[in-house]
Amino acid sequence: MSSLRTVNFSSLAGIALAAGMALLSAGCNEKQAENKEVVRPVKVVEIAKMETVRRLDYSGSVKARTDMNLGFRVAGKIVERRVDIGQQVKPGDVLARIDSTDYELAVRRAEAALASTDKQVQTTALARTRAEQLLSNNVAPKSQVEQAELGYEQAVSARDTARSALAEAKNQVAYANLTSDLSGIVTAVAADVGQVVGSGTPVVTVAVDGEKEVQIAVPEMDIAQFKPGKVVKSRFWSDAALVLGGKVREVAGSADPQSRTFTVRVSLPADPRVLLGMTATIEAEAENTPFVSVPLSALAEKDGAQIVWVVDRKADTVHARPIKTGAFSDDGVRVSAGLSAGDLVVAAGTQFMNENMKVKLPSAAGEQSAAAETGDQAASGVVR
Structure with missing residues (x-):
């Protein structure tokens, strides 16, 4: 009996020891887990x-700084056109003519009127002289002299008017010839022989020699980056190696109602390689926050x-x-x-x-x- 009890007590002690070891190990593992850093x-x-800088690129075409839209100063039927597109013209060159027959008749009429007024002046001058002689001999009253003087002054005024009318008629004949005021190249012809045009109607467009510029269209989101005087670069499709400096000359004050873009004109330095009508790209830098x-x-x-x-x-x-x-x-x-x-x-x-x-x-x-x-x-x- 005693031997059996001894065995049972030993088994219980071993079980308790094992359980304690297990609990101790679990506690250590939990503590290590708590101390482990979270990643x-x-x-x-x-x-x-x-x-801080972005580049703005806009394409446009080379234009003359000044384009003259030339038209006759009088109305009439075009009877001759002497120039074609691309032709070089000089000051005084006749570009076109209208029929001046009616204006030449007006000159003759004005000349006849002037001759008539000249005779009237001579007649009134004689009447004035006669009245003054009669007055000096106490034969005619002073009022007659005054009336003769007034008639003479009226005749002189009429003669002056006739002279002005003649000069105006001669100008009308001269205006029948459309001439160029400056040197340039003809870029457009809006009327031809046989067409009746009114006074001031554009007939020929001449690009004036001298400074050239590139005209571009800029949307409203970038128009604030283009101010007169801003320095830009100009590149040309016809020659990739041709790069010129440029300067913004003019910025439109309002947007185009159709495209909603603003017209910007960039002046170019003189260079014989740059021809009118070339396609160019304007490069500008925009500063941003x-x-x-x-x-x-x-x-x-x-x-x-x-x-x-x-x-x-x-x-x-x-x-x-x-x-x-x-x-x-x-x-x-x-x-x-x-x-x-x-x-x-x-x-x-x-x-x-x-x-x-x-x-x-x-x-x-x-x-x-x-x-x-x-x-x-x-x-x-x-x-x-």
């Missing part, structure tokens, strides 16, 4: 380099200030970074201050972030390039 995987965006866009989910708040969590690449930890935000964009929110090129910003799960918290970045194989935004260009943060 949280994160999704990030990388901030690329921000550009730099900023980047980050996803809306990257924003957080700490002590009443907006922050983002930036990853320390060397330590694989996150740190709060105060930022200055602007307007919202298609990609999230624009950040104008607080971030720089190369920063890794936590893009999601910011509510789980703590200062100096260990994080795990995605593998290099899953990385994508980052994009930045300047001015009104869309920027994209890059997720990895």
